[in-house]
Amino acid sequence: MMQISKNKISEKVSFKEFLSLKMTYPGDDSKKRRKILLWMLLGAFLFLFLPxxxxxxxxxxxxxxxxxQRPQTVHTIIAGRIEKWYVAEGDFVHKGDTVLLVSEIKDDYFDPQLLERTQMQVDAKTMSAFSYSEKVKAIEIQIEAMRQNNILRVEQATNRLRMAELQVISDSIRFEQAKVNFKIGEEQLKRAEKLFQEGLRSLTDFEQRELRFQEVQAGMIAAENSLLQSINARIAAQIELNAIDNDFRDRMAKARADMFESMSAQFDTEATVTKLENQYSNYEMRTGFRYILAPQDGYITQAVQVGIGETIKEGSEIISIMPANxxxxxxxxxxxxxxxxxxxxxxxxxxxxxxxxxxxxxxxxxxxxxxxxxxxxxxxxxxxxxxxxxxxxxxxxxxxxxxxxxxxxxxxxxxxxxxxxxxxxxxxxxxxxxxxxxxxxxxxxxxxx
The missing domain is CATH 2.40.30.170 (Efflux pump adaptor protein, beta barrel domain)
Structure with a gap:
């Protein structure tokens, strides 16, 4: 068993008859199993390094x-009553196709001629604004005419004042001349009286000299009177000139007040026109909102509101659309x-x-x-x-x-x-x-x- 000797007993004795001894010898099957186990262990090891x-x-x-492009729901913008369906679930619709028709349920929009009557109001207010604008133009023309007329009147009054001033100067010179004549006549009268008392002149010459002195004195008084009248005329011309300027300011202020009043009325009317136009646009847009349109190409997947005659609120969900492509x-x-x-x-x-x-x-x-x-x-x-x-x-x-x-x-x-x-x-x-x-x-x- 321990193979101490080189003489092998297996060559002389057959062990096939001893079954228990035969079972102690390794066979071919156990060798195969060991090989398989080794290869499996090697494969498992290599398998660990796989990516x-x-x-x-x-x-x-x-x-x-x-x-x-995601599924979406179509909502109604206005409150209304369902009148007619134009599509069914599963239909393919293009962008802008009519899906549903609703009618108005608010009494503010029941009038079938709402747009026409609103347009008439807009036209009337537009003409009113045009009339006010024409009135403003007329007042502007009137103000310009008053300005031109005032220039001429002021020039005329200035000329009158200048004439009055020249008349005062002329009358003052005439008055000074009359005073000189009066002084000379007074001296001549004194000399004539002295010569009459001395008997060198006759009474008739003295009386004539006295009459001429009276005429000179009357001329001086008349010259003074004319001077005072010229001064009064100059004052009157100055007053007239000032009155023309004051009258022009008064009339100009009244005309400008009328113009600004007309402009204010024009602006108010234009604001009303703008408001009415806005209202008309709102009515027109609201009329278009009665038709619920498809927002994009897609398939109708589900109708949320279904009944004919059913009332819906603003922003209510109507249908669901699955966009195409x-x-x-x-x-x-x-x-x-x-x-x-x-x-x-x-x-x-x-x-x-x-x-x-x-x-x-x-x-x-x-x-x-x-x-x-x-x-x-x-x-x-x-x-x-x-x-x-x-x-x-x-x-x-x-x-x-x-x-x-x-x-x-x-x-x-x-x-x-x-x-x-x-x-x-x-x-x-x-x-x-x-x-x-x-x-x-x-x-x-x-x-x-």
């Missing part, structure tokens, strides 16, 4: 990328711990509801039935559910999303992160560590730095 793509799973749903996107939510790992342009794989798939989350290369996406936008604030919203669009470099995909469908998203060895991923999962934040390229750059 594994880190990922984040998140549930989401299909939506539209643009807000105006919407650019689809997936709205998914990630936990705050995974939010720093999300970046615009990162790849995401989706499993859409209704499309079967075989998923190996760590090996996207062998995954079948998933569709590619690219992160388009990331919210910078948390949603009410405590997670961050991410919008993912179709990956132009990957297979196109199914044409039958509709908004609202569920989507299971797999955000692809770094490629790491499988043993590292197992170690990370066992220790509860988050996925790597830095990419392989950033790690290499950091090592170089």
């Amino acid at each position: 594994w793509t880190q990922n984040i799973r998140s549930q989401g749903f299909v939506t539209a990328l643009r807000p105006d 919407a650019q689809l996107a997936v709205e998914m939510f990630v936990a705050p711990v995974d939010y720093p790992l999300m970046r615009v342009g990162s790849k995401v794989r989706f499993i859409f509801d209704g499309w079967p798939a075989i998923v190996f989350s760590g090996w996207p290369q062998i995954t079948n039935g998933t569709f590619g996406g690219v992160i388009h936008a990331i919210d910078n604030f948390a949603s009410p559910n405590g997670k961050y919203r991410i919008l993912v669009v179709e990956d132009p470099e990957d297979e196109k999303w199914p044409e039958a995909l509709r908004i609202g469908s569920g989507a299971d998203g797999i955000a692809l992160l770094n490629d790491v060895p499988l043993w590292y991923e197992i170690w990370r999962q066992l220790n509860g560590f988050p996925a790597d934040y830095y990419t392989a390229r950033e790690k290499a750059d950091n090592k170089k730095k």
Whole structure:
């Protein structure tokens, strides 16, 4: 047994008859099992070094990328009564197509000729404003005529005053001359009286000299009287000149007051016209609001208000429209711990509801039935559910999303992160560590730095 001797007993004795001894010898099957176990251990060891793509799973749903391409409800702007439906659920409508007709329920708009009568009011007030403007123009012409007339009157009164002043000067000179004549006549009378007393002149000459003196005295009084009359005429001319100026100011003030009053009435009328025009535009717009129009191309999905004759309030929901040709996107939510790992342009794989798939989350290369996406936008604030919203669009470099995909469908998203060895991923999962934040390229750059 211990093979101390080189003589082998197995060559001389057959052990086939001893079953218990035979069972102690190793056979071919045990060798195969050992080899298989060794190869399995070696394969498991090598398997640990296979690349594994880190990922984040998140549930989401299909939506539209643009807000105006998402399902919307059409509201009524005015309160009214449903009169007629022009569409049915499931119909395709173009932008501007009539969906519903409502009638007025407020007594302020019952008049069937409301627009015509309002237009008549606008025209009447417009003519009134035009009349006031013409009156203002007429008063302006009148004021200009008064100004020109006043210039002539002032010039005429100035000439009269100048004539009166010259007359005063002339009469004053004449009066001075009369005083000189009076003084000379008085001297001549004294000399004539002296010569008469001395007998050198006759009584007749003395009396003639006395008569001439009386005439000179009368001439002086007449000259003084003329001077006083000229002074009075000059004062009257000055008063007339001042009166013309005061009368012009008074008439001008009255005319300007009338003009400003007319302008005020014109502005009030124009303000009324503007108000009426605004009211007319409101009535015209309100008439158009009786027809509920489709805001964009799309499909009628649901009618909220249905009954003919049903009364609706302002802002009430009427129908829902699903826009056509919407650019689809997936709205998914990630936990705050995974939010720093999300970046615009990162790849995401989706499993859409209704499309079967075989998923190996760590090996996207062998995954079948998933569709590619690219992160388009990331919210910078948390949603009410405590997670961050991410919008993912179709990956132009990957297979196109199914044409039958509709908004609202569920989507299971797999955000692809770094490629790491499988043993590292197992170690990370066992220790509860988050996925790597830095990419392989950033790690290499950091090592170089």
